Amino acid sequence: xxxxxxxxxxxxxxxxxxxxxxxxxxxxxxxxxxxxxxxxxxxxxxxxxxxxxxxxxxxxxxxxxxxxxxxxxxxxxxxxxxxxxxxxxxxxxxxxxxxxxxxxxxxxxxxxxxxxxxxxxxxxxxxxxxxxxxxxxxxxxx
Amino acid sequence: xxxxxxxxxxxxxxxxxxxxxxxxxxxxxxxxxxxxxxxxxxxxxxxxxxxxxxxxxxxxxxxxxxxxxxxxxxxxxxxxxxxxxxxxxxxxxxxxxxxxxxxxxxxxxxxxxxxxxxxxxxxxxxxxxxxxxxxxxxxxxxxxxxxxxxxxxxxxxxxxxxxxxxxxxxxxxxxx
Numbered sequence: 361x362x363x364x365x366x367x368x369x370x371x372x373x374x375x376x377x378x379x380x381x382x383x384x385x386x387x388x389x390x391x392x393x394x395x396x397x398x399x400x401x402x403x404x405x406x407x408x409x410x411x412x413x414x415x416x417x418x419x420x421x422x423x424x425x426x427x428x429x430x431x432x433x434x435x436x437x438x439x440x441x442x443x444x445x446x447x448x449x450x451x452x453x454x455x456x457x458x459x460x461x462x463x464x465x466x467x468x469x470x471x472x473x474x475x476x477x478x479x480x481x482x483x484x485x486x487x488x489x490x491x492x493x494x495x496x497x498x499x500x501x502x
Numbered sequence: 503x504x505x506x507x508x509x510x511x512x513x514x515x516x517x518x519x520x521x522x523x524x525x526x527x528x529x530x531x532x533x534x535x536x537x538x539x540x541x542x543x544x545x546x547x548x549x550x551x552x553x554x555x556x557x558x559x560x561x562x563x564x565x566x567x568x569x570x571x572x573x574x575x576x577x578x579x580x581x582x583x584x585x586x587x588x589x590x591x592x593x594x595x596x597x598x599x600x601x602x603x604x605x606x607x608x609x610x611x612x613x614x615x616x617x618x619x620x621x622x623x624x625x626x627x628x629x630x631x632x633x634x635x636x637x638x639x640x641x642x643x644x645x646x647x648x649x650x651x652x653x654x655x656x657x658x659x660x661x662x663x664x665x666x667x668x669x670x671x672x673x674x675x676x677x678x
Contacts, residue, residue, distance in 0.1 A: 405640040418605070419640060422631035447545075447638035449538045 379414050384421070386428050395428045398437050402427075402444060403454045411454055537638045537657050544571070544652050545636040552603060552611060552625035559600065559626030564652050568677035569598035570670065571646040572622070573639050575606050576614035580661035581643045587667045588621035595671055601625040604634050604642050645670070649677045 380399075386392040396413055402423065404415035412420045412427070423444070430440045444452050456462045539545070544564055551557040564571065572588065574581040591597045601622035603611055608627070628634055637646070640659070647656035647670055656673055658666060 419631065419635070422605075422635060425630070426632050426635055444635075446538060447635060448640070449536060449638075 379416050379420070380424060381421075384424050384428065386432065388432075391428075391431050394437060395424070395431045398427050398431070398440055399424055401441065401454055403452050405448055405452060537654075539638055539654050540657060542654060544646065544648050544654050545633075547602075547626060547633065549602070549626040549628055549633055552601075552608065552627050559602075559624055561652060563600060563624055564648050566650055567598060568647065568649045568655075568674045569600060569623075570674075571600050571602065571637075571648055573602045573604055573628075573634055573637070573642050573644045575604045575642045576610045577606070578642045582614070582618055584643050584661045585618040585621065587662055587664065589619045591667060591671065592621035592623075597671065597674060598623045602628050602633060604628045604639070605631050647673055647677070 380396070386395060399413040400411050402412040404410045404412050404417050404420040404423075406417050406419055407415050410417075410420075412423045427440055430443070435443075441453070450456060456465060458466050544561070546561040547564065548558055548560050551559050570591070574584075588599055592599055599622050601624070603625055606627065606629075611625070611627075626633070634642075637644075643661055645656075645658045645662060646654050649655055655677060656670065658670070662670070
């Protein structure tokens with residue numbers, strides 16, 4: 361059973377890594393690792409919710425090749441991501457940038473957590489009257 | 503306090519419905535990406551020209567008069583469907599259309615043009631697909647309207663229909 365599970369796990373992880381074809385990879389492992397990190401941060405523009413790294417789409421393949429060419433040419437990660445952002449806009453970034461326009465988006469979890477904490481604190485500090493009125497009573501036997 | 507707890511979920515519901523409803527009513531199609539290149543100078547070109555050995559399609563080919571740049575491919579169905587309209591625009595309206603064949607094969611491209619007709623003044627071969635990425639193209643067909651100075655004035659994603667074609671013709675007239 362354990363063998364089967366581990367076989368499934370191995371097969372699944374292979375499937376996830378399959379999009380990057382061996383012939384796309386760079387010989388230099390450091391550069392290849394950089395290229396993979398960059399492509400993991402970029403959205404495949406035709407598949408809506410997949411990174412360039414994991415997508416099988418043709419354009420994702422072209423982007424991976426382009427990213428690797430630029431890495432080899434000595435561009436920085438920021439330059440490469442900036443270049444693609446200048447062509448496809450923020451849509452190409454899987455993680456929206458933190459700026460004025462997206463402040464509410466980024467702050468939303470903190471706001472929700474804050475509001476929740478206030479509500480919990482208030483309800484603990486001012487318990488409902490009904491709860492108080494039942495204190496000290498013995499429960500009716502069932 | 504109790505009233506607050508009763509009304510709050512309703513207020514959140516109404517707020518969210520309003521927000522989502524507005525986005526839905528705006529008719530925004532999330533599959534079309536607004537191009538940051540609008541109003542900017544078109545990215546430079548330097549790709550081999552189809553059927554003209556030694557010739558390159560460059561940025562200079564997009565200067566002079568307003569024209570269309572059409573990303574297409576012989577393997578693309580909507581491009582074939584759009585070809586008839588492009589032929590009309592090129593022949594009847596004398597509109598200059600520069601074609602960029604994305605990831606195409608010269609033989610297949612020749613067959614496609616023989617069968618459907620060739621509306622293009624010039625065709626560049628984007629074998630790597632990197633020119634398409636440079637123009638922010640996500641798929642074929644995609645059409646750009648470039649003015650005489652090489653500035654992108656319009657961009658259309660997908661197959662052009664008659665009305666969109668007429669709109670582009672109007673814009674081309676305005677730009678010249």
